[in-house]
Amino acid sequence: MTKELVQSFTKRISNGNRSEIIVVLFDIFMAYEADARAALLEIKQARVAKNTTQKIAATKAYREGIRHASMVLRHLEDDLDFDQEISNQLFTLYTYCERALARATYKEDLHIFDQVEKVMGELREAFVAVASEDTSAPLMVNTEKFVAGYTYGKTDVKEMAVNFDISRGFLA
Helix, strand or coil, X not given: CXXXXXXXXXXXXXXXXXXXXXXXXXXXHHHHHHHHHHHHHHHHHHHHHCCHHHHHHHHHHHHHHHHHHHHHHHHHHHCCCCCCXXXXXXXXXXXXXXXXXXXXXXXXXXXXXXXXXXXXXXXXXXXXXXXXHCCCCCCCCCCCCEEEEEEECCCCEXXXXXXXXXXXXXXX
């Protein structure tokens, strides 16, 4: 995952309410899954080219991507409220995806990623619909606010923090 993507996710989490944070977790999962998928393609290319060094590095990146994606799934499982009826069904789907990723670790099959991406993509769409109806306040209230568009870079719009509060954070 790139540094810019991590910063984007961090901003979305710091400004999001409960539902929006769940959508961000799905996006983080998809990013790690895409990293693992790209590493798997690199592994296959290294096998064809018989490049052992490239294969070792790609295998490490592949396992790292799967491990991080599994960690996101575990986080989603931990956030379930089992007082709600739908939580049991979500837990089953998350567990299925987690086991599929474990299978993908040793099978190195792109078809497994397609199955997991289909399940998680449909769940993400449902949570996006829920988040669009959620009007609750952001969970983090003492965060920096950003404004985009004051200056422009060569390829994108620059963002600037607008509230430089000295007492932001914990006060002792």
